[in-house]
Amino acid sequence: MSESKTLLISMGDACGIGPEIAVAAWAAEARREDLCLVGDVGVLRRAVAWQGLSLPVARLASPDELAGLPPDCLPVWQPEGLPADLLDCPVGRIDARAGRAAAVCIEAAVAAIQAGQAAGLVTAPLHKEALHAAGVDYPGHTEMLQALAAPGGAAPPPVRMMLANEELRTVLVTIHMALREAIDMLNIERVLQTLQISDAALRRFGLTAPRIAVAGLNPHAGEGGLFGREEIDIIAPAIRLARQQGIAASGPYAPDTIFMRARNTPTHPGEFDLVVAMTHDHGLIPVKYLGVEQGVNVTLGLPFVRTSPDHGTAFDIAGTGRADASSMGAAIRMARRLIS
Template sequence: MSAATDSALPLLITMGDACGIGPEIIARLFRSDAARGCVVLGDVGVMRRAARLTGGALAVAEVERAEDAFTAPPLCLPVLQAQGLPADLLAAPLGRIDARAGAAAARCIAQAVALVRGGAAAGIVTAPIHKEALAAAGITFPGHTEMLQALATDGGTPPPVRMMLANEELRTVLVTIHVSLRRAIEGITFDAVLETIRIAHAASARWGQPAPRIAVAGLNPHAGEGGLFGDEEIRIIAPAIAAARAEGIAASGPYAPDTVFMRARHAPPAHPGEFDIVIAMTHDHGLIPVKYLGVEQGVNVTLGLPFVRTSPDHGTAFDIAGSGRADASSLAAAVRMARTLVAGVSASSAPP
């Protein structure tokens, strides 16, 4: 049994966008015990450059199998060389949008999913990618969540998934994600809200809360103020909450979105949170409160996938790429969360 997780399998860390800070935060992570039992899926040359940029004295070794992570010596970064990456990937300039980096990032994600679905790894931690670089490479997915959802099946119907952003004080799950605000509002339906509540409820057992208190935020100011500022709460959100409660889920609301996060924030002993999870209707409604508390501890989790996937709560930070100054705290938090979720999956699948 590995010390890294409650599984005998390693965690995969995808390299992310080669022109951003992803490789650098990975290299920084591997300078500590936080990376034990992890292996990087990416490009050996890019990772060796990242090791140099973050202070050197870190061996980067190409390995043949994910499980070789467990036999790597201390202060060694094991890399599974991803297949089919652009031959001139290292020529893509740091801190710039480049189609080569977008293509490489997408290939790493696809191969990571294949490995975890094939039983070679316990879960995936993804370093940041850049949506414009993906688009430049002809990748039609707007982000990690949508790509992972499509890759989770063999041509069948993709599983319903949701994005959760979490830190020590808040856990927020989103009904809609990477679409325009106008399209997001159109996407707030009874089925979408109820499905989000169900996914959040089912997933919470993995981090030790089988009966979470779920607060559902409204869409409109003051949660519509009885229909004065919009009726989505009356027509859609409240009926979805009632349906969830009829299924035995401890959901409540809709609450005013400008105050529910303060009520849910868990900062004991002075401020124990009233709720365990907040369901937010749109991307920015839900993510601004979590990010405001500090991106260094935030973790992005994709709920609903048939495997564990987490990610840091920040982007590629092109403005500091190549400087060696990037902070690996959020990546370390993502690894810790992945281990927790892997342990929860292992416990739930164990025979009684």
């Protein structure tokens, strides 16, 4: 969309650890000239203090003002429409004002990207209940960004959620919905589209012949129909169609072992570059078990780069200065790689 290399970093939920990890990750980066925070200046100043940092904070009228700032000055673009009393929100609690502010920051950031003022977005965690309390009709970042990527009533682009670290990548066919509903949502077209989006993303990452493993839905991948027919009627036909399109997909494999086969370590080269999982927890539990501190969530299929840390708002430690910004830092570095 733009030649700009600026990365916007949203503050997330003001009552959680988002503001703290946003400023801590910014401060930890060796190069910062391409990073601009999006949020409330007062909330982010408070986060600077909670992190024990000594940083001047500059309020920007737009991301275009980033150029020329001193390197040790935290740049904050405060978009219009934020609640005026965010600092009054109880830290570590669900508050509709924090939900509204998180949504306003995302909306403003996407508009700035679409206007050519930035190239990508790194999002700090928001809280789904706070969004709901604010009347925002999206279950999370992914669905909101999908809708915002198609302004003017156009059909939203098909997107998928990928969680990745240095050892494992997984992409989900279904995301934020009840498990019963997710199973009902599975069909050949949806699985095939996930494989197409995953293959395109891996090629964008520089892999010329990506190897994609597809996890089954049922125990032992259905055991030939004994434990369910989704593998026979939906997943295997989608894999066949993908292979006809030149996608190196294989499976369906038993979901309790395929992630171990795909895990890539110095002593165990992974057999696959990515695993496609049918449901949210099937895919995310293995990656998060390996360590949330380096996990990165990437939204595939958007017309711009979006990454985020793979953890939530952590209300229990908000305001204590104990929040670990490692995953946020990893998300910044992943976003840079994707827009370079």
